[in-house]
Amino acid sequence: MAMEIAAHVRDATSLVIGNKSMVCQQGLYIPHNIWQNANPLRSPPTLLLFQMSVISVISHLIHLALQPLGQLSVTSQLLAGLLLGPSCIGRTKFIGSNIFPEWGITAIETFTTFGVMFFIFGLGVKMDPTSMVNPGKKAAIIGTLMLIPTLTFTIIFAVSIARHIPMHASLVKSIGYIAGAQSLTGFPVVSYLVAELRISNTDLGRLALSSSMFCDTINIFISATGTALSENQTGGAASAALALLAALALLLALAFLVKPLIQLMIDKTPPGKPLAETYFMIVCVIVLMTGFISESIGQHYILGPLFLGLLVPDGPPLGTAIETKAEALVSGLLYPTFVSINGLQADIFSVGFESFWIIGMVVVLAFLVKFVAVLLGSLFMKLPFREAFVLALIVNSKGVMELVLFDMWRNSGLLTNEAFSLCVISVLVVTACTTPVIKILYHPSRQYISVKRCTIQHSKHDAEFRILVCINSQESVPTLLNLVEISHASKESPILVMVMVLVELVGRTTAILVSHKDRSLNTSTSSSGHITNAFKNYGHDHEGFVTVETFTAISDFLTMHDDICQVALDEGAHLVVVPFHKLWSMDGSIDSVNPHIRTMNLHVLEKAPCSVGILIDRGPVDNSLTVLNSHNSYHVAVLFIGGPDDAESLAYGCRMVKHENVILTVIRFLLFGNENTKDRKLDSEFIYEYRHENMGNERFVYMEEVVRDGVGLAAFLRGMVDSFDLIIVGRHHQDSPIFMGLDQWSECPELGTVSDMLASPDFESSASVLVIQQQRIGGNFGNQQPLHLPAVGIPLPTNELPKGAWAISIDKYGRNPKEFS
Structure with a gap:
C-alpha cells in the first residue's frame, strides 16, 4: 500500500x-x-540503468542505419534522444511516464555529467598547449578568421533584430548568447569529427585541428565570460568579474600546485610502464575536485578539468592510462548518453514560428559568414579550392561544446525550452548536412594517385633508388639494414633510404609526422631514437652512396597509411617496405600478432603511389647485423610464376645481385602442358633480358621447375627454402592450376597464395620473405615490359645460355635434372 x-x-x-x-x-x-x-x-537506480540501456541500444541501431549515408555517431545520438523524447514517442503516456518521467531525468543527467567531465579532461590531456599559442602562420590566420568575423557579424545582427523586430522578452534576453555560441569552433568538436572521418593524418586534417586549437584559446575566455554572466545574473557585473578572477586563480593554482604533483607521479613511473593504480585514482579525484571548484566559483564544471588536462603532459603514461582505463566507459557510454539526453529534452512541438525564423536566421548567417571567411582565407593561403571548401565545412561542425553551453543556459533559465529545442535541432541539422558533403568531396587517397611509373622495374639504371622503410620494432633493424645493404648502392645508382618509425597514437589527439631534418623529438632514450640512430650511422658509414632521411609518424594505425603514402609520393619512392603483422620469436614461433598493422598494410597496398613490399622478418639467418659484417655470401631467391608483381620481384633481385656478397637464384615455375601459351612466351622474353644483362655473372643463377599443381609447388618450396636468407615473391598471380589446393587453407589472403604459404608458422623456414606488389595505376597491372631494356621477340634458346648462368629442367616424371653450362 x-x-x-x-x-x-x-x-x-x-x-x-x-x-x-x-x-x-x-x-x-x-x-x-x-x-x-x-x-x-x-526505483531510481533501476530506472537509471534501464534508461541508459534503451538510449545506447536505440542510438547504435540508428547509427547502423545512417552510417551508409555518411552520418557521424553524434547525429545518431541526437536523433535517438529526439525519438525517445517529447518530440516523438516520448509524448505517449507509457514512455513519458514510465521510462523517461520528469523525476527520473535528474539522475541520468547527473550521471552523464561525470562522463562529460572526464571526456573534456581526456581531450585536454591529449591537446598540445604549444599549438594553441604557436600553431603556425596558416593555422593562426584561419583560426582567427573562423572566430572574429563570425562573432562580430552575428552579434551585431542579433542586437539589431532584438531592437527592431518585436519578439518575446525571453528571446531578447538569449539571442545574443545564441549568436555568440554559433561563432565558437571547439577543438573537441573538430577533433571528434576529424577522427571519425579518418583524415587526422592528412594535411587538411592537421590544419583543421591546429586552427581549431588556436581558436580555442579565445573560445575558452569567451565561454568563461559568458558562463560568468549567465550564472551570476542576480549579482550583476561585480559578481561576474569575481567569477572570472576566480577562474584565473584556479588556473594559476593548477599550474603551480597540482601540475608539479602530477608530474612527480609521471616521473616516478618507469619508462614503458603503465601509471600506477594509486596515481590514476589520485588524478581522478583531482578531476572531480576541479569540477566542484569550478561550479562553486560561478563557472561551468568542465572548466577546471579542461584547465587540468591542458596543463599535464600528453602521451604516456597518463594519456595511455586514461585511454586504456576510462576511454571505453567515458567515450563509449557516458558521453554519448549526455548527447542523447540533450536531444531527449528538446521538444519540437514547443517551437513557435517567431522563434524558429529568428534563431534560424542567426544560425544560417553565422554558418555563411564563417564558411565564406574560412574559404577566402584558405584560398589566400594557397589551398586548393576543394580543400578550402571542405575545411570551411569542417570548422562549421557542431557538437559537445555547443550542447554543454545550451544545457547550462537552459538550466540557468537563460534559454526557454523553445529556444533550447531550436539550438539542439540546429546542431543536428548542421552536422547531418555537412558531414556527408565532406565525405563526398574529400577522399585523402586521391592525392596519392601518381601519373608516372614509380617502380623498380621501370626505373633507369643510373637513377637514384628511393626506398621508404617503415619499422615499428627494434628487432627488425638488422633485417632491414641487410635489405638496404644488398639493394646495392653505387656511385652510378645511389640509394635514398627514408626510414619511418611507426608509433601508435596513445594519449594524444593530434597525429604527428616529424621529419627529423626539420624538427626533432626527444627520442634519445626511446625505441624510435635507437632505430633512427642505427640507420643514421649506416648512412654516415656509406656517405656518398647512401643518404638517410628519418621520419617519425605518431598516429592511429587505422590512418597511418596516409603518412606512409604521403611521404612516398612527396619523396618519389620506388618501393615502400612495411612490416608484417606477425612478429617471430627466436625459436621460430609467432611471438605477437598486431591486427592494426594488418589493416594498415591493406590500406598501403590499395593506395600506395609506388611499389609495395611486405617484409616477413624471421631475423638474420647467421645472426649478423649486416651483410658487411660477414664475409659469407647472402643467398636471395626470386620465385617467378608470372605477372607484374613477379616482374618487379625479378627487377629488384637483379639489382641485388650486383652486390659482391649476394648470390641470386631465380626459380621459374612452369605448369606442365602449358608450353605454347602467349603468357609463357612473354615471360620468357622478359626473363631473357635480365639473364642477358647478367651474362658472365656467376652469382646469377636461373632454374626452371615444372609442376602439375599446388602439391608439387608446395613440395618443392619446402625442400629449398632453408637454402636462402631472403625469398622475394610477387603478391598477385593469375588463377592457375599451379595453385590448386593451396588457397583453401589461406591464413593471410592479402599476401597472395605463395607468400601466404611461406609466411605460415607451419612452413618451417628461417628465411625472411619479401612480398612485392608492383605499383597499380588506375587499378591495372600495367605493362610488364621493362622500359630500360630493349624488347626482344625471341626467347633465348637453352643451348645459347650466357656464361655463368645455368638452368635446371625437371620433366613430368621427376627424372634427374639436366645442367646447362
Whole structure:
C-alpha cells in the first residue's frame, strides 16, 4: 500500500512554473521488484540503468542505419534522444511516464555529467598547449578568421533584430548568447569529427585541428565570460568579474600546485610502464575536485578539468592510462548518453514560428559568414579550392561544446525550452548536412594517385633508388639494414633510404609526422631514437652512396597509411617496405600478432603511389647485423610464376645481385602442358633480358621447375627454402592450376597464395620473405615490359645460355635434372 501511495504521489506532484518543472521526490527509498508485484521502474537506480540501456541500444541501431549515408555517431545520438523524447514517442503516456518521467531525468543527467567531465579532461590531456599559442602562420590566420568575423557579424545582427523586430522578452534576453555560441569552433568538436572521418593524418586534417586549437584559446575566455554572466545574473557585473578572477586563480593554482604533483607521479613511473593504480585514482579525484571548484566559483564544471588536462603532459603514461582505463566507459557510454539526453529534452512541438525564423536566421548567417571567411582565407593561403571548401565545412561542425553551453543556459533559465529545442535541432541539422558533403568531396587517397611509373622495374639504371622503410620494432633493424645493404648502392645508382618509425597514437589527439631534418623529438632514450640512430650511422658509414632521411609518424594505425603514402609520393619512392603483422620469436614461433598493422598494410597496398613490399622478418639467418659484417655470401631467391608483381620481384633481385656478397637464384615455375601459351612466351622474353644483362655473372643463377599443381609447388618450396636468407615473391598471380589446393587453407589472403604459404608458422623456414606488389595505376597491372631494356621477340634458346648462368629442367616424371653450362 505504501508503495502504491508513494508512486501515486510521485506521479501527481509535478508542477510546471514558467521554464521550470517542480517535482516532489520520494525521500525514503522503498524497494521495487517484480516479486513484490510492483513496477521496477519506480526505483531510481533501476530506472537509471534501464534508461541508459534503451538510449545506447536505440542510438547504435540508428547509427547502423545512417552510417551508409555518411552520418557521424553524434547525429545518431541526437536523433535517438529526439525519438525517445517529447518530440516523438516520448509524448505517449507509457514512455513519458514510465521510462523517461520528469523525476527520473535528474539522475541520468547527473550521471552523464561525470562522463562529460572526464571526456573534456581526456581531450585536454591529449591537446598540445604549444599549438594553441604557436600553431603556425596558416593555422593562426584561419583560426582567427573562423572566430572574429563570425562573432562580430552575428552579434551585431542579433542586437539589431532584438531592437527592431518585436519578439518575446525571453528571446531578447538569449539571442545574443545564441549568436555568440554559433561563432565558437571547439577543438573537441573538430577533433571528434576529424577522427571519425579518418583524415587526422592528412594535411587538411592537421590544419583543421591546429586552427581549431588556436581558436580555442579565445573560445575558452569567451565561454568563461559568458558562463560568468549567465550564472551570476542576480549579482550583476561585480559578481561576474569575481567569477572570472576566480577562474584565473584556479588556473594559476593548477599550474603551480597540482601540475608539479602530477608530474612527480609521471616521473616516478618507469619508462614503458603503465601509471600506477594509486596515481590514476589520485588524478581522478583531482578531476572531480576541479569540477566542484569550478561550479562553486560561478563557472561551468568542465572548466577546471579542461584547465587540468591542458596543463599535464600528453602521451604516456597518463594519456595511455586514461585511454586504456576510462576511454571505453567515458567515450563509449557516458558521453554519448549526455548527447542523447540533450536531444531527449528538446521538444519540437514547443517551437513557435517567431522563434524558429529568428534563431534560424542567426544560425544560417553565422554558418555563411564563417564558411565564406574560412574559404577566402584558405584560398589566400594557397589551398586548393576543394580543400578550402571542405575545411570551411569542417570548422562549421557542431557538437559537445555547443550542447554543454545550451544545457547550462537552459538550466540557468537563460534559454526557454523553445529556444533550447531550436539550438539542439540546429546542431543536428548542421552536422547531418555537412558531414556527408565532406565525405563526398574529400577522399585523402586521391592525392596519392601518381601519373608516372614509380617502380623498380621501370626505373633507369643510373637513377637514384628511393626506398621508404617503415619499422615499428627494434628487432627488425638488422633485417632491414641487410635489405638496404644488398639493394646495392653505387656511385652510378645511389640509394635514398627514408626510414619511418611507426608509433601508435596513445594519449594524444593530434597525429604527428616529424621529419627529423626539420624538427626533432626527444627520442634519445626511446625505441624510435635507437632505430633512427642505427640507420643514421649506416648512412654516415656509406656517405656518398647512401643518404638517410628519418621520419617519425605518431598516429592511429587505422590512418597511418596516409603518412606512409604521403611521404612516398612527396619523396618519389620506388618501393615502400612495411612490416608484417606477425612478429617471430627466436625459436621460430609467432611471438605477437598486431591486427592494426594488418589493416594498415591493406590500406598501403590499395593506395600506395609506388611499389609495395611486405617484409616477413624471421631475423638474420647467421645472426649478423649486416651483410658487411660477414664475409659469407647472402643467398636471395626470386620465385617467378608470372605477372607484374613477379616482374618487379625479378627487377629488384637483379639489382641485388650486383652486390659482391649476394648470390641470386631465380626459380621459374612452369605448369606442365602449358608450353605454347602467349603468357609463357612473354615471360620468357622478359626473363631473357635480365639473364642477358647478367651474362658472365656467376652469382646469377636461373632454374626452371615444372609442376602439375599446388602439391608439387608446395613440395618443392619446402625442400629449398632453408637454402636462402631472403625469398622475394610477387603478391598477385593469375588463377592457375599451379595453385590448386593451396588457397583453401589461406591464413593471410592479402599476401597472395605463395607468400601466404611461406609466411605460415607451419612452413618451417628461417628465411625472411619479401612480398612485392608492383605499383597499380588506375587499378591495372600495367605493362610488364621493362622500359630500360630493349624488347626482344625471341626467347633465348637453352643451348645459347650466357656464361655463368645455368638452368635446371625437371620433366613430368621427376627424372634427374639436366645442367646447362
